[in-house]
Amino acid sequence: MFSYERMPTSFHNCFERLVKVCEYLCSEGGLSKENFYFSPPASEEEIAALESRLNIVLPVKYKEFLMIANGAKFIDTEVLGTDRFGIYDKYVPDRFYAVCLIDRSTYRVGISKFDGKAYSMQGGSGFTFTLFDNEIFRLLERLENEADKIKHQKERDAKDPETVKREMDALVERIKKKMENCPVNTCQKPESVKECVERIRRAAEILENNYGYDTYATFGRSATEEEIIAFETDLGFMLPQEYKEFVRLTGTIKFDSQDEAIYGLEDIGANDQYTPDGYLAMSYVGMTSERLALSLEDGEIELFWDLDSHPETFLGYITKVLESIEETVSEEYEREETKKMRADGITQEDESEALHIIIKEKTQQLKKAKEAGDQS
Numbered sequence: 001m002f003s004y005e006r007m008p009t010s011f012h013n014c015f016e017r018l019v020k021v022c023e024y025l026c027s028e029g030g031l032s033k034e035n036f037y038f039s040p041p042a043s044e045e046e047i048a049a050l051e052s053r054l055n056i057v058l059p060v061k062y063k064e065f066l067m068i069a070n071g072a073k074f075i076d077t078e079v080l081g082t083d084r085f086g087i088y089d090k091y092v093p094d095r096f097y098a099v100c101l102i103d104r105s106t107y108r109v110g111i112s113k114f115d116g117k118a119y120s121m122q123g124g125s126g127f128t129f130t131l132f133d134n135e136i137f138r139l140l141e142r143l144e145n146e147a148d149k150i151k152h153q154k155e156r157d158a159k160d161p162e163t164v165k166r167e168m169d170a171l172v173e174r175i176k177k178k179m180e181n182c183p184v185n186t187c188q189k190p191e192s193v194k195e196c197v198e199r200i201r202r203a204a205e206i207l208e209n210n211y212g213y214d215t216y217a218t219f220g221r222s223a224t225e226e227e228i229i230a231f232e233t234d235l236g237f238m239l240p241q242e243y244k245e246f247v248r249l250t251g252t253i254k255f256d257s258q259d260e261a262i263y264g265l266e267d268i269g270a271n272d273q274y275t276p277d278g279y280l281a282m283s284y285v286g287m288t289s290e291r292l293a294l295s296l297e298d299g300e301i302e303l304f305w306d307l308d309s310h311p312e313t314f315l316g317y318i319t320k321v322l323e324s325i326e327e328t329v330s331e332e333y334e335r336e337e338t339k340k341m342r343a344d345g346i347t348q349e350d351e352s353e354a355l356h357i358i359i360k361e362k363t364q365q366l367k368k369a370k371e372a373g374d375q376s
Contacts, residue, residue: 038072056116061133076103184326193245220251242314259286
């Protein structure tokens with residue numbers, strides 16, 4: 001498989017893989033060899049002369065590329081060398097030098113005339129700082145994926161129909177088992193705060209133990225009944241039942257990697273500029289104005305965005321937190337399983353076809369169950 005090892009080990013390795021995949025696309029994909037060429041390396045003197053003439057310092061990785069190939073065309077993408085650097089292109093504004101052009105697309109990479117940094121742009125606008133090597137790595141990934149599709153189809157066409165069916169049946173069973181073995185069930189709604197806290201603990205442990213995360217979540221000390229009563233006495237009203245269930249189970253839950261927290265009794269009321277007057281902050285979400293807060297007037301819980309109030313329950317809020325962390329676990333699990341499948345020669349197209357079969361089977365099962373229920 002071309003795309004099994006995603007990240008090149010070096011720029012030279014990236015270039016070697018680009019050459020390999022382009023040769024394959026030309027020989028096996030029916031593309032013209034005119035779409036693939038590269039020039040001899042540029043000398044340090046040529047690069048220095050270009051920088052001197054333009055009075056800029058070019059990105060290091062672009063210069064590294066020039067010292068491998070002083071200009072190249074990889075199927076639909078041209079990386080300009082010193083002789084064509086900065087040529088006119090209607091999708092590259094005057095304040096940039098064109099450096100990377102893509103056929104039949106308005107996507108471009110240019111180098112700023114002011115700071116010498118690379119920027120991506122679409123249709124001459126939407127300028128975004130980018131890293132030149134990342135742009136080349138993305139090009140490699142795209143071309144290798146395309147080559148994989150062609151290679152897979154050729155291999156499949158060479159097999160007899162029975163073999164194809166047998167392999168697909170095996171893949172369907174493998175994917176079913178993968179679904180069953182996922183360490184979290186993102187479709188199962190929690191029925192209580194206790195279930196939420198337990199599942200958050202478990203998901204955090206999975207991320208830390210199985211997927212190499214540093215401490216994903218820390219859990220403070222739970223409150224005693226005496227502490228809860230004393231807090232309610234100071235407030236002058238009873239805390240919401242769901243929140244009391246929470247603090248009996250744990251103190252503040254801090255998600256360090258996300259810069260978020262759900263406050264226990266030890267931190268409730270850690271207000272900031274996003275907590276309205278007359279409320280106690282019950283959560284913190286870094287880099288946003290989202291705050292869950294408890295009203296000092298009536299003891300009701302509300303969710304605030306930019307100080308605008310939205311109805312919310314404590315269980316509803318902590319459920320959303322749970323869904324987010326379990327989704328992260330699911331994504332990590334899926335990433336690992338996908339890596340194994342790619343190593344076994346299973347393509348994304350294979351997976352899509354197998355999933356289509358599984359969905360069709362499930363739909364038929366539900367239809368039969370409904371018909372049986374209607375008859376009874």
